[in-house]
Amino acid sequence: xxxxxxxxxxxxxxxxxxxxxxxxxxxxxxxxxxxxxxxxxxxxxxxxxxx
Numbered sequence: 001x002x003x004x005x006x007x008x009x010x011x012x013x014x015x016x017x018x019x020x021x022x023x024x025x026x027x028x029x030x031x032x033x034x035x036x037x038x039x040x041x042x043x044x045x046x047x048x049x050x051x
Contacts, residue, residue, distance in 0.1 A: 007049065017043055 014020040021031055024047075034046035 021045060
């Protein structure tokens with residue numbers, strides 16, 4: 001029997017966004033600006049994974 005995984009998204013909570021961006025970029029995982037949440041004072045970056 002084969003199961004299919006429908007992976008929607010993953011979240012990584014960091015305190016220094018630019019440091020995390022630099023780290024993941026160094027591993028070959030580029031992220032693009034994904035917006036921000038003014039109410040919470042948070043920002044995000046997104047990465048699309050394709051099979």
